Amino acid sequence: MSKSLNDNVGWADAGRLKTVLDTVVDGIILIDSSGSIQMFNPACEKLFGYTAADVLGKNVHMLMPSPYREEHDRYIDNYQRTGQAKIIGIGREVAGQRKDGSTFPMDLSVGEAIQDGESTFVGIIHDLTERNRMQEQLTQAQKMETVGQLSGGIAHDFNNLLTVIIGNAEILAGSLKARPDLKELADMIGFAGSRGADLTQRLLAFSRRQTLQPVGIDCNHFIDSMQVILRRTLREDINVRTLLDSDLWQVFADPAQLESSILNLALNAQDAMPAGGSLTISSANVPLDQHYRDMHPEVPPGHYVMLAVTDNGQGMTREVLEKVFEPFFTTKDVGKGSGLGLSMVYGFVKQSNGHVTIYSEPALGTTVRMYLPASAGAAEEAVVDEASYNDVFPSGHGNVLVVEDDPFVRAYAVASVESLGYSTIAAIDGHNALAHLNGDAEIDILFSDVVMPGGVNGLELASQAIELRPRIKVLLTSGYGLESLADRGQLAPGTVVLHKPYRRADLERSLRELEQDA
Numbered sequence: 001m002s003k004s005l006n007d008n009v010g011w012a013d014a015g016r017l018k019t020v021l022d023t024v025v026d027g028i029i030l031i032d033s034s035g036s037i038q039m040f041n042p043a044c045e046k047l048f049g050y051t052a053a054d055v056l057g058k059n060v061h062m063l064m065p066s067p068y069r070e071e072h073d074r075y076i077d078n079y080q081r082t083g084q085a086k087i088i089g090i091g092r093e094v095a096g097q098r099k100d101g102s103t104f105p106m107d108l109s110v111g112e113a114i115q116d117g118e119s120t121f122v123g124i125i126h127d128l129t130e131r132n133r134m135q136e137q138l139t140q141a142q143k144m145e146t147v148g149q150l151s152g153g154i155a156h157d158f159n160n161l162l163t164v165i166i167g168n169a170e171i172l173a174g175s176l177k178a179r180p181d182l183k184e185l186a187d188m189i190g191f192a193g194s195r196g197a198d199l200t201q202r203l204l205a206f207s208r209r210q211t212l213q214p215v216g217i218d219c220n221h222f223i224d225s226m227q228v229i230l231r232r233t234l235r236e237d238i239n240v241r242t243l244l245d246s247d248l249w250q251v252f253a254d255p256a257q258l259e260s261s262i263l264n265l266a267l268n269a270q271d272a273m274p275a276g277g278s279l280t281i282s283s284a285n286v287p288l289d290q291h292y293r294d295m296h297p298e299v300p301p302g303h304y305v306m307l308a309v310t311d312n313g314q315g316m317t318r319e320v321l322e323k324v325f326e327p328f329f330t331t332k333d334v335g336k337g338s339g340l341g342l343s344m345v346y347g348f349v350k351q352s353n354g355h356v357t358i359y360s361e362p363a364l365g366t367t368v369r370m371y372l373p374a375s376a377g378a379a380e381e382a383v384v385d386e387a388s389y390n391d392v393f394p395s396g397h398g399n400v401l402v403v404e405d406d407p408f409v410r411a412y413a414v415a416s417v418e419s420l421g422y423s424t425i426a427a428i429d430g431h432n433a434l435a436h437l438n439g440d441a442e443i444d445i446l447f448s449d450v451v452m453p454g455g456v457n458g459l460e461l462a463s464q465a466i467e468l469r470p471r472i473k474v475l476l477t478s479g480y481g482l483e484s485l486a487d488r489g490q491l492a493p494g495t496v497v498l499h500k501p502y503r504r505a506d507l508e509r510s511l512r513e514l515e516q517d518a
Contacts, residue, residue: 400511
């Protein structure tokens, strides 16, 4: 609290006021008429990454990105000259800039107090990162639901029409045995109608209006049994392999739709590898906890069986990724694909009360993960598994450079690493991380996401980090299946891989593995 504030209230009142300012969850900043920061409460320190000592006496525009930085002083000067409020007395959404250079959305309310003819401005800041993220997810979910309802209605109507077309084509073909030329035309009509029925079935799958016939499935056995059909369906230059969890839980799902989903994903992977490549199908038990639900509100916490299909093909851009589950969206040439394969997978998994994710990056490849709820009995197994999972480890030691472009994930990663006893340095991308690596800070472990914007991904960062600091240990994390990267020699020796989504216990085991190899 600034000295001027103490001068104008009693000591008891000042103590109570300080307690309020220190414990309130929103950031509170006090600035004078020149924009100089007079007070910076602990919530602000957490939001911006600066300590109060870093900012007191400095201009508040240091906490703003462009164009707010250039406009701020002009706003205050204009208000004092004309009384016209642009930000004073008005709450609005703006962007803040953290110490590490990253930005975040915030609601800013500014009030004015006049003392001895001098204006003092109080800014109250509420972080909107989580609200905006959840709103984006809700908007996407609502869009998919709307498209699904529309698709389902169209599919039902078309099924009625196709029933008439296919049925009459069959009758017509049966009566034209003496006219092979005309019978061939009737057969073509029936064949085209059947293809149309297949498309409408996929639309029904996306809209979650198909009739499922779920049974208990041992997914490992199921995947093994699909090896023959996969090898007959895929080109010879596609190498298929499996990585299966030996203690996999059972799922309760429709086997025909599960087979169709895996086959669709395999065919998509093949199309992404025109010159051949590696296709990996993997399985694992995955408990999704409350932290995962915080990032994916539509996913109930619980025990899931994860089935992943990974390729080392061309990969997709972020713009394409945003649309891949929408029906009829395709990047293939006209006539090469309906754009309904991934839509069908999405609908089947959702109708099975599961969750599906896709991770991809150009030149790295793609991983699609289906999370299907474990069937009855898995919860009892999971309790035993959880107990053995949380072995007690001694507190960690050393400095970890945490590199993650997503601010929400970065905050979780930093908090998790620090809770394990390590010190951390946070970086928002590869360039920011290299600046730290080229500096004087002591860094024992690099913990980096693989897929990052800015031109330096996690693989390139790891390679440069080892050149700069040969003794550094590397832990990489990604939603993309990194098995194929290891096959292609793109992972440096000794690199440990942590798959997203990960829990604190997963992170702990990975860090301990690096320490034991030291």
